[in-house]
Amino acid sequence: DAGVIQSPRHEVTEMGQEVTLRCKPISGHDYLFWYRQTMMRGLELLIYFNNNVPIDDSGMPEDRFSAKMPNASFSTLKIQPSEPRDSAVYFCASSWDYLDTGELFFGEGSRLTVL
Amino acid sequence: EDKVVQSPLSLVVHEGDTVTLNCSYEVTNFRSLLWYKQEKKAPTFLFMLTSSGIEKKSGRLSSILDKKELFSILNITATQTGDSAVYLCAVNSGGSNYKLTFGKGTLLTVNP
Numbered sequence: 371d372a373g374v375i376q377s378p379r380h381e382v383t384e385m386g387q388e389v390t391l392r393c394k395p396i397s398g399h400d401y402l403f404w405y406r407q408t409m410m411r412g413l414e415l416l417i418y419f420n421n422n423v424p425i426d427d428s429g430m431p432e433d434r435f436s437a438k439m440p441n442a443s444f445s446t447l448k449i450q451p452s453e454p455r456d457s458a459v460y461f462c463a464s465s466w467d468y469l470d471t472g473e474l475f476f477g478e479g480s481r482l483t484v485l
Numbered sequence: 486e487d488k489v490v491q492s493p494l495s496l497v498v499h500e501g502d503t504v505t506l507n508c509s510y511e512v513t514n515f516r517s518l519l520w521y522k523q524e525k526k527a528p529t530f531l532f533m534l535t536s537s538g539i540e541k542k543s544g545r546l547s548s549i550l551d552k553k554e555l556f557s558i559l560n561i562t563a564t565q566t567g568d569s570a571v572y573l574c575a576v577n578s579g580g581s582n583y584k585l586t587f588g589k590g591t592l593l594t595v596n597p
Contacts, residue, residue: 374527401583412589413528413573426583461527472519472533472577474585478526 374477376462382483388450391480393462394443399475401468404437404447405461407479413461419445452484487512491574491588499596502564506591508574509556516577518550518557523571523590531559531572564595 375394383389395402403418417427422439430437434453439445449456459481463474488511498504510518517535521528532541534550534557541548545564550557561568571590578584 403585413575413587415585418583468577468583469516471530472517472575473530474528476527476529 374462374464374475376460376477376480378480379478380481380483382485383452384485385453386451387484388448389452389456389482389484391447391460391462391482393445393447393477395445395462395464396475397443399464399466400442401465402439402445403463403465403474404445405463405476407459407461408457416447449482452482454484457482457484487576487578487584487586489574489576489586489588491572491591493591494589495592495594497594497596498564500565502595503560503562504564504593506559506561506572506574506593507556508558508588510574510576510586511555512576512578512586514578515552519575519577519585520548520557520559521573521575523573524569528573561593564593566595566597569593569595 377392400421404416405413407413416429417437418425419439437447459479461476461479463476465474490509492507517533519533520531522531532548537550537552545562548559571592573587573590575585575587
């Protein structure tokens with residue numbers, strides 16, 4: 371398997387623009403997580419899905435952020451409008467047995483810079 | 486609010502040294518504690534611990550959990566330059582819903 375695939379790897383945009391980050395989880399994994407990583411706050415869970423259904427979105431910072439999972443092999447995280455404080459690395463991770471093993475498989479991240 | 490605190494924030498050692506990384510936590514409904522290694526990009530899983538006093542071991546890495554004192558340590562013996570990375574501690578808490586809280590990590594640099 372190719373692992374968790376994220377795109378784009380890097381995005382530079384201007385304040386106010388819409389940003390869409392994409393994720394393809396590992397086939398067969400029924401949990402999908404979106405994390406954000408910054409130097410100040412470390413890794414923060416934004417939202418997670420189980421079987422394509424959002425379970426906990428309490429980490430989504432505000433209404434400018436939204437996430438969807440239309441099918442088992444694709445998820446998006448959208449920021450509209452973007453702000454400079456959204457600059458971070460956004461990770462997608464998937465798992466099929468995290469309750470038993472704690473193992474999440476992370477993608478390589480999307481580095482977002484908002485000017 | 487759940488808290489995971491790692492120390493030290495950074496550490497520089499020479500190859501062959503032994504290091505101990507610390508993780509303390511305050512969470513409700515503790516389920517498990519996890520260690521991840523983050524090199525340049527994505528974190529990769531090392532260990533999950535659920536019971537106090539039982540050491541998990543993988544090669545030169547080992548970890549143990551103390552649920553009474555609410556901390557865990559990660560030991561790396563005979564360090565190598567390839568061990569240079571950020572080591573992340575995370576605690577899984579909550580009821581039926583997943584809630585994984587990460588510490589900010591310890592940056593380990595192993596010099597030749």
